[in-house]
Amino acid sequence: MDKDIERKGILAESSQYVKGVGPARQVLLSRMGVENVEDLILHFPRKYYDRRNLSKIVEIKPGVDSGFAGTVLAISLRRLGSRRSLLTVATGDESGVINLVFFNQPYLEKQFKQGDKIIASGMARIYRGQKQLVAPEYEILTGELGDELMHTGRVVPVYPLTAGISQRMMRRIVKAALDKAGSEIPENLPAKMLESGGMMPRVLALRQIHYPDSWESLEEAGRRLKFEEIFYLHLLVMLRKRKLAEGKPRPEIHPPHDLVKRFIGSLPFKMTSAQKKVLGEIRADVESKKGLSRLLQGDVGSGKTIVGLISMLMAVGGGLQSAMMVPTEILAQQHFRKMKQYFSDLPVKVELLIGSLGASEKKRIHAGIASGEIDLVVGTQALIQEGIDFRQLGLAVIDEQHRFGVRQRARLGQGELIPHFLVMTATPIPRSLAQTVYGDLDLSVIDELPFGRRRVRTEIVGEREAEMVYDRVKKGFAAGKQAFFLYPLVEESEKSDLKAAVDEFERLQKEHFREFPLGLLHGRMSFEEKSRAIDMFSSGEILGLVTTTVIEVGVDIPNASMLLINHPERFGLAQLHQLRGRVGRGGDEGECYLLTGKPDDAKIAKRLEYFSTTSDGFKVAEMDLKLRGPGEVWGLRQSGYTVFRLINPLSDRDIVEKSWKECRDLLERDPKLDMPENMVVSDYFWKYYKPRMELADIG
Numbered sequence: 001m002d003k004d005i006e007r008k009g010i011l012a013e014s015s016q017y018v019k020g021v022g023p024a025r026q027v028l029l030s031r032m033g034v035e036n037v038e039d040l041i042l043h044f045p046r047k048y049y050d051r052r053n054l055s056k057i058v059e060i061k062p063g064v065d066s067g068f069a070g071t072v073l074a075i076s077l078r079r080l081g082s083r084r085s086l087l088t089v090a091t092g093d094e095s096g097v098i099n100l101v102f103f104n105q106p107y108l109e110k111q112f113k114q115g116d117k118i119i120a121s122g123m124a125r126i127y128r129g130q131k132q133l134v135a136p137e138y139e140i141l142t143g144e145l146g147d148e149l150m151h152t153g154r155v156v157p158v159y160p161l162t163a164g165i166s167q168r169m170m171r172r173i174v175k176a177a178l179d180k181a182g183s184e185i186p187e188n189l190p191a192k193m194l195e196s197g198g199m200m201p202r203v204l205a206l207r208q209i210h211y212p213d214s215w216e217s218l219e220e221a222g223r224r225l226k227f228e229e230i231f232y233l234h235l236l237v238m239l240r241k242r243k244l245a246e247g248k249p250r251p252e253i254h255p256p257h258d259l260v261k262r263f264i265g266s267l268p269f270k271m272t273s274a275q276k277k278v279l280g281e282i283r284a285d286v287e288s289k290k291g292l293s294r295l296l297q298g299d300v301g302s303g304k305t306i307v308g309l310i311s312m313l314m315a316v317g318g319g320l321q322s323a324m325m326v327p328t329e330i331l332a333q334q335h336f337r338k339m340k341q342y343f344s345d346l347p348v349k350v351e352l353l354i355g356s357l358g359a360s361e362k363k364r365i366h367a368g369i370a371s372g373e374i375d376l377v378v379g380t381q382a383l384i385q386e387g388i389d390f391r392q393l394g395l396a397v398i399d400e401q402h403r404f405g406v407r408q409r410a411r412l413g414q415g416e417l418i419p420h421f422l423v424m425t426a427t428p429i430p431r432s433l434a435q436t437v438y439g440d441l442d443l444s445v446i447d448e449l450p451f452g453r454r455r456v457r458t459e460i461v462g463e464r465e466a467e468m469v470y471d472r473v474k475k476g477f478a479a480g481k482q483a484f485f486l487y488p489l490v491e492e493s494e495k496s497d498l499k500a501a502v503d504e505f506e507r508l509q510k511e512h513f514r515e516f517p518l519g520l521l522h523g524r525m526s527f528e529e530k531s532r533a534i535d536m537f538s539s540g541e542i543l544g545l546v547t548t549t550v551i552e553v554g555v556d557i558p559n560a561s562m563l564l565i566n567h568p569e570r571f572g573l574a575q576l577h578q579l580r581g582r583v584g585r586g587g588d589e590g591e592c593y594l595l596t597g598k599p600d601d602a603k604i605a606k607r608l609e610y611f612s613t614t615s616d617g618f619k620v621a622e623m624d625l626k627l628r629g630p631g632e633v634w635g636l637r638q639s640g641y642t643v644f645r646l647i648n649p650l651s652d653r654d655i656v657e658k659s660w661k662e663c664r665d666l667l668e669r670d671p672k673l674d675m676p677e678n679m680v681v682s683d684y685f686w687k688y689y690k691p692r693m694e695l696a697d698i699g
């Protein structure tokens with residue numbers, strides 16, 4: 001049989017047939033996404049126990065995690081009631097005796113026989129004068145000590161589990177999968193690269209990551225597997241970038257146009273030099289052959305919207321259409337209103353397209369988009385629904401892009417030409433990570449806030465001192481200021497003791513702010529209700545807005561200068577920073593109060609303390625990434641981006657850099673990856689990354 005087919009065969013074989021699995025357990029494994037032998041092999045331990053050092057029983061001390069090798073002396077099972085039982089296995093070595101104790105697992109009795117050689121480890125204690133290990137990890141030895149140990153007497157893997165699969169079971173199953181696959185696990189890096197990088201062969205690394213011979217070989221295996229993980233991501237982004245550059249052409253745009261100049265001239269402020277620098281980069285891109293595919297990062301309030309608008313006008317001025325896609329209807333409407341105002345004297349036809357429009361209104365806008373009558377459209381995902389057909393989309397801006405997935409962006413690129421596109425975000429991503437996740441995009445940063453913008457004063461206050469903060473808010477109200485009261489939940493639930501906006505709205509209005517009108521805004525209200533609440537708040541009809549994270553993205557109400565965040569410990573730091581960005585946008589200095597219910601929790605206090613003393617959003621985001629990892633901060637999992645399995649691009653920067661370089665060199669030497677020695681790479685890539693390559697049309 002052809003060797004390759006045989007290989008694929010084993011790894012692709014259902015995990016059901018691995019020794020110790022069977023149909024019932026397969027159902028449980030499927031819950032963890034484990035379907036075949038390969039999935040089991042790639043089911044990495046989440047940590048390890050060092051169970052190598054075996055003690056003499058006499059040396060075992062209470063309160064210490066210890067292991068020993070001994071012989072089973074006696075077994076006794078006591079029933080303590082209908083469901084309760086106590087199994088005691090007395091074991092001994094030449095130095096003494098210790099009891100292994102198992103509660104409510106009577107079936108274990110059959111596993112032990114007098115005279116069995118055994119290794120056990122766990123936390124020791126003294127009970128009625130006797131040494132015990134309660135529910136220890138153990139292994140009954142059949143061969144020599146050191147042979148085939150799985151559960152103790154070595155560095156032991158600890159796996160992520162699912163209900164119904166125990167740690168011991170999982171270890172046995174993974175071991176069986178490794179044995180079954182044997183040496184048939186294919187290498188996926190060229191021999192030269194392994195050699196020059198001093199890396200382990202893949203098959204060895206996969207065995208060592210599960211059953212390491214030592215901490216050193218575990219470390220080495222980890223580095224090898226991290227490298228391969230990041231290497232294929234780098235290859236993916238480099239090939240995507242190449243496809244974008246060589247693929248469908250981009251629309252021709254030749255700014256500067258009169259329109260852009262007139263618009264900039266009409267603004268009530270001067271562009272910051274950072275904004276100008278970025279606009280220069282954007283203009284160079286749209287005029288170049290490779291086109292504009294750029295990620296724009298800039299702190300909250302750094303003025304990204306204007307940069308997006310001007311980019312759109314570059315296309316509109318050249319007779320093409322532009323679109324801006326944003327994550328919420330509220331934000332779309334806010335941008336739309338601003339644009340109408342900005343463009344009132346310019347020959348630019350702007351429309352709003354969101355899901356809550358009436359059917360006839362939608363139809364009219366769809367028609368205007370198709371005929372080209374509409375120059376510029378701002379909207380939500382409604383922009384990428386079936387039936388939207390631009391006459392000629394020249395440039396697309398995607399705001400707060402981390403809220404969207406790759407697939408959604410890809411849909412904007414389905415016409416004959418790929419539009420130029422600019423994606424904008426206020427949750428910055430460190431360069432080493434950006435290179436990996438967005439390596440196919442060029443990167444621009446607005447690293448300067450508009451002149452005169454001051455930092456938001458941030459104070460941590462215990463919930464018990466809320467009264468004091470309310471008094472300050474009342475004074476603020478009396479002086480014409482406005483406030484957001486922010487809560488993590490919309491409605492109270494039995495499951496949590498978190499305060500919720502709906503209930504708190506009534507309480508605040510009745511008990512604390514009788515003489516000041518408050519309003520309510522949350523995600524479960526209809527678009528009309530939301531829009532009304534925002535209008536009333538903007539116009540000053542209500543002074544306080546009791547709300548949730550619906551205001552997180554982009555809401556711009558300059559008169560709001562006070563923000564009270566309840567249960568701040570529930571939010572990530574980057575999110576808190578977004579929220580804080582809602583205030584202090586107008587003339588008054590912003591004030592942010594973090595009303596924590598856990599003022600005594602040291603870890604929370606430290607986090608909030610960092611936040612309250614750091615106003616630079618990039619630093620805040622970096623700290624958040626450190627604390628919670630990129631998956632959480634960027635919602636990577638939900639949005640279809642990469643979730644890192646082993647590598648942490650922040651702490652493994654050296655591996656990231658090495659991989660980037662190796663990958664670039666490889667593509668330079670062998671652009672098509674068709675040299676025989678590189679076939680391992682192209683085979684693996686096309687087998688595992690093809691679907692993600694197909695999303696490459698835009699971003």
Ligand code: ADP
Nearest residue numbers: 269270271272299300301302303304305306450
């Ligand atoms: P973000 O980068 O968070 O999206 P916005 O684009 O919403 O920020 O800008 C925040 C506010 O700053 C807006 O009210 C905008 O009109 C204003 N702004 C933008 N650029 C400048 C500038 N160069 N000078 C003064 N104000 C500016």
Ligand code: MG
Nearest residue numbers: 304305399554
């Ligand atoms: Mg914005």
